[in-house]
Structure formats: structure tokens, C-alpha cells
Amino acid sequence: MLIIDNTFKPLRRPMPCWQLLGSWLGGGFVVKHWLNGGGAAESGSRGGAGVNGTRVVDHAARVLKELGVREVFGITGGSIMGFFDALALEDFEIYMFRHEQGAAHAADAYGRIKGKPGVALATSGPGATNLVTGIANAYFDSAPMLAITGQVPTAVFGRDAFQETDIVGVTAPITKFNYQIKRAEETGPALRTAYRLAYEGRPGPTLVDFPRDIQLKHYVPSDEHAYLPIDFSKYVPPKPDIKAVRKAARLLVSALRPVILVGNGVYWSGAWTQVLRIAEILQAPIVTTLPGKNAVPSDHPLVMGPAGMHGRLEADAALANADVVLAVGTRFSDRTVGRFSPELAEKKIIHIDSDPSEIGKNVTPEVGIVADAKAALNALLRELPSVTRRDSKFVEWLLEIRRRYEAAMERWARRMRKFAPWKVLKAIREVAPKNTIAVTGVGSHQMWAEQHWDVYIPGTWLTSAGLGTMGFCIPAAIGAKVAARDRPVICIDGDGSFQMTMNNLALIRDYNLPITIVIFDNRALMLVKHWQIYLYDRRIVATEYSPRPDFTKIAEAYDIEAVRPSDLGEVRKWVDWSIRSREPLVMIIDIDNNEDLVLPWVKPGDWLTNAVKPPGLEDLELVYPEAKQYLAPIPQAS
Amino acid sequence: MREIRVYGLYELEIEAWNGIDALMRISNMARRAKLSYQTLNATFEPGKLRVRITALGDGFETRWLAAKLEKMPEVYRVEARLLKPLEAETY
Numbered sequence: 001m002l003i004i005d006n007t008f009k010p011l012r013r014p015m016p017c018w019q020l021l022g023s024w025l026g027g028g029f030v031v032k033h034w035l036n037g038g039g040a041a042e043s044g045s046r047g048g049a050g051v052n053g054t055r056v057v058d059h060a061a062r063v064l065k066e067l068g069v070r071e072v073f074g075i076t077g078g079s080i081m082g083f084f085d086a087l088a089l090e091d092f093e094i095y096m097f098r099h100e101q102g103a104a105h106a107a108d109a110y111g112r113i114k115g116k117p118g119v120a121l122a123t124s125g126p127g128a129t130n131l132v133t134g135i136a137n138a139y140f141d142s143a144p145m146l147a148i149t150g151q152v153p154t155a156v157f158g159r160d161a162f163q164e165t166d167i168v169g170v171t172a173p174i175t176k177f178n179y180q181i182k183r184a185e186e187t188g189p190a191l192r193t194a195y196r197l198a199y200e201g202r203p204g205p206t207l208v209d210f211p212r213d214i215q216l217k218h219y220v221p222s223d224e225h226a227y228l229p230i231d232f233s234k235y236v237p238p239k240p241d242i243k244a245v246r247k248a249a250r251l252l253v254s255a256l257r258p259v260i261l262v263g264n265g266v267y268w269s270g271a272w273t274q275v276l277r278i279a280e281i282l283q284a285p286i287v288t289t290l291p292g293k294n295a296v297p298s299d300h301p302l303v304m305g306p307a308g309m310h311g312r313l314e315a316d317a318a319l320a321n322a323d324v325v326l327a328v329g330t331r332f333s334d335r336t337v338g339r340f341s342p343e344l345a346e347k348k349i350i351h352i353d354s355d356p357s358e359i360g361k362n363v364t365p366e367v368g369i370v371a372d373a374k375a376a377l378n379a380l381l382r383e384l385p386s387v388t389r390r391d392s393k394f395v396e397w398l399l400e401i402r403r404r405y406e407a408a409m410e411r412w413a414r415r416m417r418k419f420a421p422w423k424v425l426k427a428i429r430e431v432a433p434k435n436t437i438a439v440t441g442v443g444s445h446q447m448w449a450e451q452h453w454d455v456y457i458p459g460t461w462l463t464s465a466g467l468g469t470m471g472f473c474i475p476a477a478i479g480a481k482v483a484a485r486d487r488p489v490i491c492i493d494g495d496g497s498f499q500m501t502m503n504n505l506a507l508i509r510d511y512n513l514p515i516t517i518v519i520f521d522n523r524a525l526m527l528v529k530h531w532q533i534y535l536y537d538r539r540i541v542a543t544e545y546s547p548r549p550d551f552t553k554i555a556e557a558y559d560i561e562a563v564r565p566s567d568l569g570e571v572r573k574w575v576d577w578s579i580r581s582r583e584p585l586v587m588i589i590d591i592d593n594n595e596d597l598v599l600p601w602v603k604p605g606d607w608l609t610n611a612v613k614p615p616g617l618e619d620l621e622l623v624y625p626e627a628k629q630y631l632a633p634i635p636q637a638s
Numbered sequence: 639m640r641e642i643r644v645y646g647l648y649e650l651e652i653e654a655w656n657g658i659d660a661l662m663r664i665s666n667m668a669r670r671a672k673l674s675y676q677t678l679n680a681t682f683e684p685g686k687l688r689v690r691i692t693a694l695g696d697g698f699e700t701r702w703l704a705a706k707l708e709k710m711p712e713v714y715r716v717e718a719r720l721l722k723p724l725e726a727e728t729y
Contacts, residue, residue: 168659173666177711197711229655230711357705360698
């Protein structure tokens with residue numbers, strides 16, 4: 001206590017009674033904060049309401065406006081209502097969610113579509129912690145978003161005040177940057193810094209924690225710093241090392257079967273034209289990660305689709321049989337490559353990424369290039385000949401796998417008692433315009449969409465890949481629609497995923513956001529059930545739902561049209577109606593959870609060529625014949 | 639890029655801004671590296687935090703951590719050095 005007593009200084013004004021109580025309970029720290037100006041904000045009996053326009057929150061709202069922010073997503077509460085008040089006075093569009101997780105997903109999706117951060121707001125305590133899943137989702141998918149959380153007054157920090165949570169501590173491992181404002185004059189710099197950091201370099205979520213007393217202080221900015229003392233230059237990727245680029249070019253030209261692995265870094269860099277050009281020069285198949293599906297058009301003849309746990313067979317075969325892999329903007333997730341050794345370690349890998357910590361993290365490359373994807377690929381194009389002489393046998397072999405795969409899926413669909421999910425996706429794709437933004441939830445429907453939904457325009461595929469967050473679809477589709485009101489948005493969801501955030505359906509009518517929602521309704525947590533069938537001797541535990549609730553009644557309750565189509569013709573008709581008439585729709589697709597096994601499937605930790613294939617393809621070999629000869633054991637001398 | 643990985647005692651020196659919050663974020667990042675930590679020393683100066691960490695582990699893992707720390711907005715400078723090789727292994 002003696003040490004604490006040392007911090008006491010003479011009071012400049014009478015202390016409010018609640019602070020005297022706090023002082024008595026907590027010692028000198030309370031007084032110190034108050035002396036710094038923190039606790040004085042609400043000393044006005046009207047909590048700042050009488051000084052509109054000159055509060056810190058008014059300044060904060062104007063800063064956001066200067067940054068170009070016009071829409072915010074969130075839920076108000078005691079510790080953030082002052083900021084909402086200021087935002088309303090500045091004519092922001094405030095989208096009032098029904099759960100903060102939804103607001104965070106909406107901000108995440110908005111950021112991915114707009115290329116600039118979406119903003120999510122929440123009050124302190126539970127409001128802030130409810131944002132956490134959405135922030136983590138944005139972190140693992142490198143999406144730009146800014147979260148602003150209310151916080152209890154500085155005077156009661158650490159006293160377990162009502163709705164106090166150390167959200168800066170909670171979100172430290174899942175934010176690119178977070179910061180707690182402790183003085184009024186930090187507000188502008190903190191918001192500008194967090195906003196800029198969310199998109200600068202590799203995008204990611206940032207958070208600013210905003211104590212209530214500081215929000216409501218009287219403040220007139222003068223000589224304010226633009227930013228916190230951050231060195232932004234570190235986010236400018238270095239120019240590609242020309243020696244490394246030349247080595248990469250030599251490897252690619254001399255490769256027997258070069259393959260390009262595309263991650264979502266290609267989308268953020270805007271490098272899909274360069275990827276396609278290099279593929280055409282090398283006659284190299286392109287495979288993608290799950291998020292990387294967003295970066296290249298599915299209908300390009302060299303795009304084989306996503307590889308990995310639930311990848312397409314021709315993509316798995318391409319990656320597995322490559323001798324040189326040009327990997328761009330990807331972190332080599334185990335979901336994409338199955339396992340890292342021994343097979344992948346034997347390949348020559350050229351890894352391009354703007355984040356140096358990704359190079360060599362999971363796979364040791366032959367050549368690592370730390371650079372912006374577009375700059376690196378442009379440099380590579382300058383080193384490559386305009387044409388290379390490579391026979392097309394490998395690509396033809398992959399396309400033959402595709403033909404057999406599609407034919408087998410057609411036969412499988414005919415045997416299904418209810419809808420075949422991939423046929424539904426193809427039917428929707430037929431009527432949805434090319435610029436339709438497709439958003440998925442997480443579950444078997446997502447994996448079917450990974451395999452069978454065609455992305456024609458980069459930037460039109462939103463999914464929760466890294467974190468795998470069930471409940472992503474509805475709020476993310478709302479965020480996408482706010483970002484692109486002129487484009488159709490389809491939410492491809494599952495019944496389990498839908499039930500986690502369906503309360504946000506209210507926003508669809510509230511704000512006239514006509515999205516088309518397709519629920520693949522198998523009444524199961526199907527991907528887990530899938531693992532139970534294959535890996536747990538068919539012991540089905542806690543993965544099958546009851547028929548409750550009736551989704552048509554849920555939709556009805558939110559004033560949204562709901563349909564249960566009986567055939568693919570009706571699927572096409574209703575989706576077309578929803579898009580053309582700009583009316584929201586909930587379409588429920590009945591799926592049999594005894595049949596809904598997403599195949600092909602690579603077991604966790606297994607190699608791509610060991611994929612469990614769809615029925616009728618058991619004899620299909622995913623090892624390229626020439627590669628097999630190459631790998632054959634050398635006969636032992638007798 | 640094929641390299642010789644060296645197991646040993648490494649030292650990381652970090653300069654950052656934002657006081658104990660930065661120390662928390664640096665520690666959060668360090669927890670994710672597969673290193674066995676020996677010491678952590680932090681000094682707070684006006685506007686600057688200095689952290690010195692010693693850890694046992696693989697050079698590759700140390701470099702990963704240094705790269706991650708370097709990318710943190712509040713970090714100004716990271717230096718990693720091998721203090722004492724304990725065992726070398728070629729990968």
C-alpha cells in the first residue's frame with residue numbers, strides 16, 4: 001500500500017462519490033486515472049449528451065468518415081452507445097445485428113468484397129467477446145476488418161466492473177493489431193492506424209478498445225498525430241529477388257510436370273492474369289486451395305479446381321504428380337496437401353508469398369520469393385520464354401480423370417433417394433449470373449460447393465476456410481450484399497451452420513438486402529458424421545439433429561419467402577425468381593444424411609493419391625503412369 | 639533453400655512500442671513457436687520496449703518466430719542470433 005500511496009497527487013476537483021468508493025476499494029490507481037482525465041467524462045449528469053459535436057466520439061466518427069467508412073455493423077450497449085450516437089449524428093448507416101458474431105462476419109465479408117475494412121462495433125464484456133469468433137475467422141482468412149469495442153471507464157479498469165473484459169488481451173493472438181485508447185488525443189491516430197493496418201500488406205483484423213469515459217470527454221483536436229508510431233513501410237513487400245526468380249524460371253522450364261498452386265494471396269494481389277499467362281506458357285495445370293478458388297476462373301481449361309481433403313480428383317492428381325510446384329499466396333495448409341512428407345518434401349517447390357514467415361513454415365522450398373504475388377509473377381514472366389515445348393499428355397491425363405469423375409457423379413446422382421447436392425449447385429449456377437457472389441457456411445454443403453461451384457470472376461467466392469466457422473454464411477452474405485447491392489448474393493448453407501446465426505435473418509427485411517439462401521438440409525453435422533463413419537467404426541454420436549425447427553416457419557417469421565423444391569427444375573425456377581425480382585428467398589433442399597458423404601475425400605494425414613473416391617471410381621489410378629515408372633524401386637542386383 | 643538446421647541456444651532481441659501490451663502480444667506470438675524458453679527480460683523506457691529472450695530450439699523455428707515478430711506493427715526491430723550450437727542435424 002505504501003507504493004500505491006506514492007502515486008497520490010493533489011486533486012484538482014472534487015471527486016464524484018462513485019469514484020470515492022472506487023478509490024476506497026481500489027487504492028491510488030483509481031485516483032491516478034481520474035487525474036489523467038479519464039474518469040471525468042461522465043461527471044456531467046447527462047453523460048456527454050449536452051456536448052454533442054465536441055465529444056471524443058464525435059471526433060472518432062468524423063475520422064471514420066474521412067477514411068471513407070459509411071456503413072458499420074454491430075450491436076449497441078452501455079459502453080458503446082455514445083459512439084453509436086455520434087455515428088448517427090454523422091449519418092452513418094448502422095446495421096443492427098442480432099448477435100455480434102454476425103456483425104463481425106458481415107464486416108469480414110464486406111472487407112473481402114470491397115477490399116477495404118468492414119467495421120464491426122460492440123459494447124464491452126459480452127458484446128466484445130461475442131465478436132471474437134468473427135475476428136478469429138477474419139484473422140485466419142486474412143480478411144480486412146476493424147472491430148471497435150466499448151470498454152468500461154478507465155477509472156474502474158481491473159476492478160471486475162460490470163461488463164468488463166480485457167478484450168485487448170483476449171484478441172491479441174487473433175488480431176493483426178489491437179490497441180486500447182487511454183487518452184482522448186490517441187483516438188484519431190488509433191483509428192487511422194488500425195484501419196490502415198487492416199488492409200496494408202497481408203490483410204487482417206484489427207481492434208480498437210474504446211473506454212466509455214474517454215468516448216464522452218470534451219475534445220477539440222489540434223496538432224493531432226495522423227497515426228500511432230508505427231513503421232508502415234514494413235508492409236510494403238520487397239521487390240522480388242531476381243536471382244531467385246531466375247532460378248525459379250529455370251526450374252519451371254526444365255520441369256516435366258509443373259503445377260501452379262494458387263492461394264487467396266493471388267486474389268489480394270490481383271495476380272490472376274499473371275497466373276493464367278504462366279500456366280499457358282508452361283502448359284501447367286492450376287490447382288487451388290479452398291480460399292484460392294476465389295482467385296482464378298474455374299472455366300479456364302488449365303484450372304483443375306481445388307485440391308486437398310475435399311478437393312477434386314483431377315486437382316489432387318495434378319498436385320500429387322507434379323515434379324515442380326509453383327505455389328503463390330498460400331500457406332500450404334494440411335487441408336490442401338494432406339501431409340507434408342514424404343511426398344511433398346520430394347518435390348521442388350517455388351514458394352511466393354508476401355509474408356516471410358510463410359516461406360518454409362510448413363514446406364521447405366527449393367526457391368523462396370518474398371514479394372507481392374503480382375510483382376513476383378511479372379518478374380517470372382520476364383524470365384520465361386514466350387512458349388515452352390511441353391507435350392500435353394499430363395494435362396490430357398488429368399482431363400480424362402475429370403471426365404470419368406463427372407460421369408461417375410452423374411451415375412451416383414441418379415441413385416440418390418433425395419437431392420444430389422452437387423446437382424443442385426450446378427442447377428443454381430446455370431441461372432445465377434456470372435458476377436453472383438457465392439457465400440458458404442461450413443459443413444458438407446461447403447465441401448460440395450468447393451468441388452462443384454464454378455467461380456467465373458475472381459472475388460466472387462466467400463468461405464470460411466482457415467477457421468471453418470459454422471454460422472458464417474448468413475451474416476457474411478449480408479455483409480457482401482451491403483458491399484455490393486447491385487450484385488446477386490447467394491448463401492449456400494447447411495442446416496447446422498444456418499442454425500448458428502439464423503437470428504440475423506431479421507436484417508434482410510430491415511435493410512432490404514435480398515439474398516438467396518439455399519439450405520442443404522440433411523439434419524446432421526455431416527462432415528463429423530462422415531468421420532464417424534470412416535474413422536470411428538460408424539459410431540454416430542451427437543451429429544444427428546431432430547426435425548426441429550421447421551425452416552419454412554423460421555423464414556416466414558422473418559417475412560421471407562420459403563420453398564422446398566421437389567426437383568431441379570423448381571430449384572432453377574425459384575433461384576431465378578429470387579435474383580430477377582430482387583426478393584429474398586430461403587430454399588430448403590432435402591438431403592439424405594445416409595447418402596451425403598462428400599467424396600472424394602483424403603483422410604487427415606493421408607496423401608492425395610489415396611483419396612477415397614466416389615462410387616464407381618475405385619479402379620481410377622491417381623498416380624501418373626510416367627511418374628510411377630520414375631518412382632519404381634530400383635531392382636536389386638542378385 | 640535446402641539448409642542445415644542447427645539446434646542450439648538462441649537469443650532474440652526485440653525493440654517495440656506500446657509497453658506492456660506489446661510485451662503481451664510478443665509473448666503470445668512466442669508461445670506459438672516450438673522453442674523451449676530459458677529467459678525473458680523486458681525493459682520499459684519512454685516510448686520503447688526492449689525484450690531479450692533466450693530459447694533452446696531449432697534455428698528454423700527461431701527464424702520463423704523472428705519473421706512473425708518482425709511483421710507485428712508495434713515491433714521496430716528484431717535480431718536473432720545463435721549463442722551456442724548444441725547439436726547439428728541436416729534435413
